[in-house]
Amino acid sequence: MKLSKKTDYALRVLFTLVEHYGRGPIPIRELARRNEVPKRFLEHIMLEMKARGWVDSTPGKRGGYTLAKSPDKIMMGEVVRHFDGVLAPIGCVSVTHYQPCSQSSVCRFRPFLLNIRNEIARQMDQASLAGVFSDSLRPSPETPQNPSADGCET
Amino acid sequence: MKLSKKTDYALRVLFTLVEHYGRGPIPIRELARRNEVPKRFLEHIMLEMKARGWVDSTPGKRGGYTLAKSPDKIMMGEVVRHFDGVLAPIGCVSVTHYQPCSQSSVCRFRPFLLNIRNEIARQMDQASLAGVFSDSLRPSPETPQNPSADGCET
DNA sequence: TAAATATACGATAGAATTGGTCGTATATTT
DNA sequence: AAATATACGACCAATTCTATCGTATATTTA
Numbered sequence: 001m002k003l004s005k006k007t008d009y010a011l012r013v014l015f016t017l018v019e020h021y022g023r024g025p026i027p028i029r030e031l032a033r034r035n036e037v038p039k040r041f042l043e044h045i046m047l048e049m050k051a052r053g054w055v056d057s058t059p060g061k062r063g064g065y066t067l068a069k070s071p072d073k074i075m076m077g078e079v080v081r082h083f084d085g086v087l088a089p090i091g092c093v094s095v096t097h098y099q100p101c102s103q104s105s106v107c108r109f110r111p112f113l114l115n116i117r118n119e120i121a122r123q124m125d126q127a128s129l130a131g132v133f134s135d136s137l138r139p140s141p142e143t144p145q146n147p148s149a150d151g152c153e154t
Numbered sequence: 155m156k157l158s159k160k161t162d163y164a165l166r167v168l169f170t171l172v173e174h175y176g177r178g179p180i181p182i183r184e185l186a187r188r189n190e191v192p193k194r195f196l197e198h199i200m201l202e203m204k205a206r207g208w209v210d211s212t213p214g215k216r217g218g219y220t221l222a223k224s225p226d227k228i229m230m231g232e233v234v235r236h237f238d239g240v241l242a243p244i245g246c247v248s249v250t251h252y253q254p255c256s257q258s259s260v261c262r263f264r265p266f267l268l269n270i271r272n273e274i275a276r277q278m279d280q281a282s283l284a285g286v287f288s289d290s291l292r293p294s295p296e297t298p299q300n301p302s303a304d305g306c307e308t
Numbered sequence: 309t310a311a312a313t314a315t316a317c318g319a320t321a322g323a324a325t326t327g328g329t330c331g332t333a334t335a336t337t338t
Numbered sequence: 339a340a341a342t343a344t345a346c347g348a349c350c351a352a353t354t355c356t357a358t359c360g361t362a363t364a365t366t367t368a
Contacts, residue, residue, distance in 0.1 A: 001243060004326070004327090015259045040330075044328090044346085057345090059337085059344050064344090080155075084155060090162060103166055106166055108173075108286065109230070112290070123270055136266070158354090194357070195357050198357090201315085213316095214315090214367085218314075
């Protein structure tokens with residue numbers, strides 16, 4: 001259930017760009033340094049994000065990367081799906097990557113997993129970078145900054 | 155975000171045992187066959203599950219595995235957590251495996267991910283094998299048997 | 309008590325994924 | 339023209355995942 005490093009890195013950089021939106025490009029060196037991402041690794045990530053139309057690049061002396069579209073037009077779900085592949089916890093509850101299950105025992109927990117997948121997808125697809133960013137500035141009681149504040153585990 | 159094969163296999167077998175609860179042991183050979191799980195691989199999985207107190211084994215000619223406790227005393231969350239490790243999508247939103255993030259950009263999406271983690275954990279920890287099993291017998295409109303019935307992707 | 313059949317369990321190994329590096333080409337600005 | 343930026347394929351190391359094998363041991367049944 002864990003996000004890959006790549007997704008993590010991509011999100012870090014995207015939010016840095018969101019914060020800097022409208023104020024010119026940031027060189028990749030700076031993006032890497034500020035977010036503790038290996039620069040050479042980040043290059044590939046940025047290329048993928050450019051291909052997806054999330055960022056634009058400017059070469060040359062004062063070049064770097066900018067957000068290619070408004071932060072409220074990029075959804076968390078898009079990013080996670082692109083780098084992590086499927087959101088669904090198991091093949092047979094995936095629509096895009098659906099594969100049938102011949103096992104009746106599997107179909108005992110398929111509806112349950114489908115529910116979870118739907119809930120994740122719903123939240124992911126409703127949340128834009130802009131929304132998540134502004135929410136993070138005024139934290140609500142529901143989302144405490146300190147993880148030990150709630151009783152859940154893992 | 156995907157469940158490991160091991161978790162998948164474990165759940166398949168558990169639900170087979172749930173279905174057979176109270177009617178004696180099932181040999182591992184049969185569990186493997188009915189659920190299309192490699193037998194030698196399943197041995198290890200069963201050992202882990204025995205150590206966790208979910209199943210019991212009976213050696214000998216009419217031996218095999220049984221559920222060690224009532225199906226409503228085993229939670230989906232326990233199983234997934236055991237085999238897949240952390241439920242949290244990223245380290246800094248995990249309680250048991252919490253590791254601090256020095257990156258302010260990370261903390262832009264931490265609250266969002268924490269919400270998702272909480273929702274997953276809530277559903278996982280509320281659902282017992284018994285509950286999931288009986289729900290699967292009378293499918294509701296919310297959980298269609300055919301994944302293409304709803305509009306979500308992945 | 310012997311044969312059959314069951315679990316127990318450590319060692320090992322192939323495959324896939326993940327995370328990351330390197331060299332080098334190319335475009336743009338100053 | 340120099341400096342600095344991105345572009346991009348090739349490659350590699352580590353880990354994780356998935357699975358197999360050999361062998362030991364316990365129990366039942368005939």
